[in-house]
Structure formats: C-alpha cells, structure tokens
Amino acid sequence: MITSILVVIFLAVIIGIVLGISAIKFKVEGDPIIEKIDSILPQTQCGQCGFPGCKPYATAIANGEADINQCPPGGDEGIHKLADLLGVEYKPLNAEHGEPKPKSVAIIDEKTCIGCTLCIQACPVDAILGSAKHMHTIIEKECTGCELCLPPCPVDCIDMVAIEENAENWKWKYPVYKIDKVSERRAS
Amino acid sequence: MKLFDKVFKFNGGIRAETKKNISTAQPIRKIPLPKKIVLPLRQHIGKLAKLKVDIGDEVLKGQLIAEADGNVSAAIHASTSGKITAIEKRLIPHPSGLPDFCIEISPDGKDQWIEKKAIPWKKIGLDKVNELLLESGIVGLGGAAFPTHLKLNNSKKAGALNTLIVNAAECEPYITCDDMLMREKTHELIQGIKLVHEILNVKESVIGIEDNKTDAINFIQHAIKKEKNISLQIVPTIYPSGDAKRLIYLLKGIKIPKGRRSSDYGIQMFNVATILAIYRFIEFGEPSISRIVTITGNLKSPRNYELLFGTPLKEIIDDAGGQIIKNDTFIMGGPMMGFKLPSIDVPVTKAMNCIISSEPAMIEEKKPVLPCIRCARCAEACPVELQPQELFWFSKSKQLEKAEEYNLFDCIECGCCSYVCPSNIPLVQYYRFAKSEIIEERHEYEQANIARERNEFRLQRLEREKLERAERNALRRAQSSSEEKTKLIDEKRKAIADAMQRIEKEDDKND
Amino acid sequence: MINLQSPFVQGSTSVSNIMFIVMLALIPGLIIYMYFFGIGILLNIILASITAIIAEYFILKIRKIPTKVFLTDNTALVTAWLLALSIPSIAPWWITVIGTLFAIIIAKHFYGGIGSNIFNPAMIGYAILLISFPAIMTKWQNPSYLYDANIAFSVFMHGIDNYDGIASATPLDYVKTELLQNKNILPILNEPLARLTQMQWVGFGFLLGGIFLLFTKIITWHLPVIYLLTLFTISSLFHLIDPSQFAPFQFHLLNGGTMLAAFFIITDPVSGPTTPKGKIFFAFLIALLVYLIRVFGGYPEGIAFAVIFANICVPLIDNLTQPKVFGHD
Ligand code: SF4
Ligand code: SF4
C-alpha cells in the first residue's frame, strides 16, 4: 500500500517537473495581433483581398470581419501560417479573390510612356519614378507586383514580367527519392 | 612515418577511401591554347562582376575585362590575348544548371601579356595592397571562391594578427591539386608564404597538412628547414580536416563559431593555391588567370592540369583520354561536397579545383532510403557537433524555424552525416533545401518590410497632401473663378490627346 | 538520378547490417541458454521470427509500403528475438505468438513503423503478456529438471501442465515472495532457487555479445555502462543501509534480464534518446525504475515498465540535453 502511494507520488512529482519545464520552454509571447497578422501578409498591397491594403485586411481579420483565405499573393503557405497563428482551421484560398501567380515586376515601356503620372498615383509603394510629362521608370527592387498601375495607364505601356530563375535566386529543391512513403510522425 | 604533432581532434569526421593516387602519378600538364575562352561573370561568392569590355574589343592577356562590383565581388581578367566575340548567357559550372552571363574571347594565338608591374607593397602599405588585390581577381582557390581582398579587409578591422595558417590539408577524396602544387612548386610556395607572412605582419606561419601527402610533406620540410617562423604541422587524415574552422581547431585548439571570423582570433588562413596566386600578383603583377585542376575519376589518363580560366572542360577531358565507362556525368569539387555539372560544355572557373568523371557507383540508384532509426551515427560523425537527425526531421517536415533553432546554418554541408547514415537518407539534400528556403523567406520578409514601410510612408504623404490641398483649395476658391478652372482642365486633356496621337503615329511607323 | 547531389560516396553500414550484427551478438547468450535449458528457447525464437515476418509482411501490404526493403531490414527479427529471449522458455507457443503480434502490429506499426515507434516494441509485447498472463510469465524453467527435445516440444505445444516440477519461480520472484514473509534476506539468498547459476551464465553470454557490439561500434558505451553502474550503485547503497532487507549488487546485476537489457533492450535506437547526455540520463532513469520496481513494486522484474516509462520521456530528454554546437557557448 505504502509503496504504491510512494510510486504514485514519485510519478506525480516527475510529471509535474516535466510539465513545468515544458511550460517554461514553450511559452508563447503576446504581441498585438494585428501586427502579427500583418507581418505574415506579403505586403504586396494589391487589394485583391477586398481591402485597400494588407494592414486593413489584417485589421479586418483581427476583428473577425474577414476570412483568412482571401490573399492570393500570400498563397497556401500564408493561409497556413495565419491558421497557425490564429488557431483556426486551414481553408483553401477563396478563388473569388484571384489565384496566386509567380512573382512578377512591372516594366514600363519607356518609349511609349507619356509621363501622365497616373501610375505613380496608383502605386502603393512609390516604386515608380518620374515627374509630370517625363518618362517613368519602375524601381524593380521596390515593385511588389501588385498590378495596380496597369489599369490607370492610358496608353497601356506597363507590362508584368515574371521574375525568372537565375543562378542567384535559384533554390535547392526538396529531395525526391524512391522510398518515402512511411509517415514519420515523431515530433520533438 | 612521423608521429603527429599535437593536434586537437574535432568531433566525428569520416575516414573515406581517399583515392588520391589516381591522379598523382603524372606531373601537372598544360594544354595548348583552346580555340575559345569563355569567362563567366559569376565565378566567386558575392555580386556579379561588372562588364568593362564590349563585343569586338581586343584584349591582352591579364587585362581587366570585368571589375568587382562593390566590395563583395571579384574582378575578372582575360586569360589570353584575343578578341571579345560574344557576351551572352552560357552554361556555367553551377549546381543550378542555369546559364549566366559569360564573355567569350577568341584567342589570337599570341598570348600576349599586358604590361606586368610588380607591386611595391613595402612602400605602399597594407591598405593600398588591399585595393590592388580587389583588382587582382584573386579568390580563395580551395573551392569556396571567397574574394581574397575581403579576407584581408576583415583582418585589418580585427586588429593585430599573429598567425598565418596555410591550408594544405586537402581532405576531400580524389582531389590532389594542392598536393601536386606543393610537390612541383615547393619553392615558389614557400616564397609566397614568406611574402604573405610579411605583408600580414604575423608572428608565425603554420602549414597544416594531412599525413597522407608524404611527398609534399618531405619537400616542404626540406624547404622550410632554415625558416624560423614557418612550421609544418601534420594532421591525421580525417575528412573534413581541410574545412577552415576544423583546421584551425586541429592546429590551435580554438573553436570559432558560426558568424565569427578567424581574424577575430588573430588568425588568417589561406589555401596553398591562393598563396601562390597572391605571390604571383604581388611579385610579378600577374592577376588571377589560371589554376591547377585535378581531372580524375573514371578517365583513361587522370592527372592534374594547369589551366587558363575559361578553357572548355571538354577539351581537357579529351586530353585526359576520355571516360573509360561512358556515362557523361561529371562532378565538380570532391565527392563529398561537389555537385554534378549540368553538362561538360562549361568552362574552367576559379572555384574549379577538381573534376571527377563519375564512377558508375556514384550515380547509380542509391540504396533504398529507410526512415531515420535515430541511431545518432550522424551526430557522432558531425564535425560541427550538430544533431543531424533533428535537423533532418525539421527540414523534412518543413518546420524551418525549428531547424534554425537547432543551428541549421552552422552546418557546413560536409556530408559526413549522409555518408554514415545506415538508412541512406540524403540528409544534406534536406539541409540545402531548408537553407535555401529560409534564405528566400528572409529575403521575402525583408522585401515585405520595405514594401510595408513604403506603403505607410505613402499613406502618410497622401494624408498630408490631402490636408494641404484642402487648405489650398479653400484659399483658391476664395480667389479664382470657375472659368479658369475649366481652362486648366482643357489644357490637360489636350496634352493627353497630343501624346496619344504621337504614340499612334509612332506605332504606325513601327508597323 | 533526379536528385543527384553530394555526397556521391557512402559508407557501408545499413540498417539491415546493424540489425544482423545485433542478432549475431545474441548468439553466445543463446547458445549458453540452450546448453542449460534445452531447445525450448530455440523453438520460441523460431516461432517468434516467423510470426514477426508474417505480421510485418501483411501490415506492410495493408499500409501499401514496399515490402521487400522493409522485410529485409531485419528490425522485425531483432524485435522477435528479444521478445522470445525475455519470455520464459517453457511458455506455450501461443504466448510467443500473441506477444510478437502485439510487438509488431501495435507497438511498431500503429505508431508508424520503423523509425516512428515511440516505445520499444519487444518491451510492449512483454509487458502486455506479463499483465495478461502473469502465471505463465513468472514461471521459469527449473534447470534441475531433466529434459529432452521431446519434452521441450510437448511443452512448447501444450504448456507445462503435464510435467510436474518443470517450473519454478525466477530468483527475483522467489526472493521477493520470501521477503514478503518478513524474513531476513541473507539466508534466502543462499537458497538454491535464489542462486540460479545457470541463468547467470546466460547473462554472461549476453555480456560477451554486448562487448562485441561495443567493439563493432554498433552501440556506444553510454547506455550499458551507465545502466549497470547505476544498478550497481543503488543496490549497493540500499544493501549498505540494511543488509538484512536488500540484496547486494551481484544479485541484481546477475539475475533477471539485466545483461540482456543493458546491451540489447535499452539500446534500441528508435525509442531511445540520441544525445550522449540524454543516453546517460535515460539509462540512469531505467536503472532507477528497474530497481524500484524490483524491490518495492508489484512485479519481480521491472525492465519492461521501466523502459516504457523512460520511452515516454525521450522527446523531453533529447530536448533538454542538446549538446553544444562547435564554437557555441
Ligand atoms: S491580397 Fe494584396 S493587399 Fe490583400 S493582404 Fe494580400 S497582398 Fe495585401
Ligand atoms: S510599379 Fe505597379 S506593380 Fe509595381 S508596385 Fe507599383 S503599382 Fe504595383
């Protein structure tokens, strides 16, 4: 009798210690939720989600006014991250808002550009340089590929060009080999 | 054989078959000028070099044809005299197998040098030497191709150096270019070490060499007999003893963590071939235009070659007799860390220390891959003391943050873990994948941050402008009549219409 | 070929290799076992092996996993052997079959198969048998009983009911029951039933095999050495405190499956920790629990429960014992 009680107490103590340590180790910190959501959103600022930019969308999600599957540039990965962050079910991207596309940048055909500045006004990240009546160029690095500059251009001189893979941005691929069927479920 | 000097043994490592004698039987050979020279702009770590020539230009041997773009970059020189006949994307020896910008030179056969000028380094001081090194195009010739001037820059920042370590370990199987260099150019090498020793103003120079290179050891021991400050230290043959940080630990017992440089610890390290390149540049004014390459493996006559950068690899393989067993697969670098070349139609580059014509066993379907049985053999073999099985688990399940937390980026991709894994898991492939994934994610994150900032800035600006406009409008409404307004709008409309007409006209012309 | 990447060369160890060597290392102990206790154990091992292979085959089929590679990895065989060696050799055949099926199907494949099983499969099989059939599982063959192959076979088929005096308690069991009657331990330990030298010889055989495993670097020293050392220390300590109640260390080291456990059971890589420090802690934990269960618990031998409990702690142990990375503080 006494031994069994001792064993139980012993177990209880060990498990208590284990839980205590885990609690310290895996503690999650609090952070304003809008900021956190916003840091997951891709900042393309394209408005495809139905909001005038990423921050407003983040705010809407935080307030429960929008679903998490409305951002095409963020893609599946983004939705997964949002689902993880908010502790809700993942759902596939809502096709109403568009489909993910390969990342592109806008290129202005400088011969055709009339310098009307309409695209500058549309660009959410001020990635277009130029002043009235002068030809405009896009700072490729800053362009998010949101396509907002396309509709306003009266002469249709802006094209979206997909960023192509080269030796610099090339990535190693996920290994593929023959036998890989056994599910490994041990999580650490 | 001589017993080892005292060394500090690092964790793990492997003793694979070295297969070095395949390519050491014959002396280093040069081949006649090739018909075309193709120089990729990407031959080093860092930014692409900036083009300085145009198609049709005549260049001399050693002439700068692309300069370093900023500090983290290296210059490129014509490796023979001739005419630039093309600047376009060609296949380069890179694991991506993607083409990149290359300069093609059609040699005129004269092989005429530019005017070579020795560098009076004693007079001009380290800073100036460094600036000149930036133009020399010299990068680490051990295979990593890290620009050499950067290394020196770092040591300058770190303050006093006391040790120069010459990396002669050459631990990867098959590779023998450093070994042959030490055997055939012993004297020049020692001169080079003395020179770098003096330039860096260090107290001692240590040559670290694996005990399997007996000839080289003998020659060097003989050559440094009278040198007080240069010593040779023999380390056991355990891969990867030639990895910079592992070698420093072997010789000095200092463990340098990821993100720190050896110069922070008063140590500077160069590979033997790099030392020789520096020597040639400073003593004779010759920029980096050639190197020794081991051509080995499944070939009729494997050996080492001294090759101009840009020489087509195919010509060399033909010179070496071609493959014994045809499989058209070639590996650049060693069998542990090298990569499969996309094709044999690539030029020799600065990073090319070795080309292995694949043995059939290297490319056949590997043994079946089983799940990880957590045997920890990989951890026992890891020279960085990582837990490869954990990294594998996190990389495989794409828990990238966890992988980083377990120090994924400390991994040097040496391949020891894959080598010993009884389940045949291609561990390093997972780490490469996870690393490039994380790097891209970081890049995207940074881009997103920039976009967010710029967007916020813009919103503020719009807000401000709105306020200002409101004020202005209020003022103007008080003053102006509506007539003027319509005039203004008309003017604008007219401008747009004019422009449209202009375009239409141009379009017509184009048609 | 799609993904041809370095390293292009590979060492020669493979899982099936490792498991094969483990089986080799079991052979000295097995031979001594047969020398003293007859061929009953061999029958058990053969039956367990066949059961394991068949079970493995069908479950791989059901899970749609390529069977050839996984059947030839030898892991199921090792599980079968270890389980058979833990079961009394006079147990009837269906005990072995049930135990093996549990080990392979539940403990191994329900958790995801090789590499994913949290618990040591052989120990799960053993624990389930021990709980379900305590009467059979705690009876050991009486070595003084004369046996021949016929008897061994008959016992294998029908159990021991037809033979009187073939079975007796194990020393651990015997001492435990005697102690319950408030006797002094010293005279008990001198009883023949508490000094089963034949079993100690078998343990010696496993020790030899274990040293072979250490020598061939199949296992590292951490687990067996710490396990034996801890058991030695604890038992000596208790013995010092009260020699009349607690047996000296020899008794604990030489009896039961101590050697088999030290070198073959707790060294199962899949369900054990991977870090050196973790291994040390793991072995210490098991030894501590084994001793506590043997001396204070309800069962005479505690290795199965100790291992299973320690298995639960493995992720945490690994997490807390991550070694320092090269150059990190
Ligand atoms: S859809 Fe566009 S604007 Fe909306 S969150 Fe995604 S990137 Fe931002
Ligand atoms: S340039 Fe065009 S596509 Fe690029 S960010 Fe600006 S508006 Fe979007």
Ligand code: SF4
């Ligand atoms: S060597 Fe292979 S099987 Fe063993 S722990 Fe490492 S990854 Fe797993």
Ligand code: SF4
């Ligand atoms: S490849 Fe990385 S994880 Fe594997 S042994 Fe080398 S350093 Fe360690």
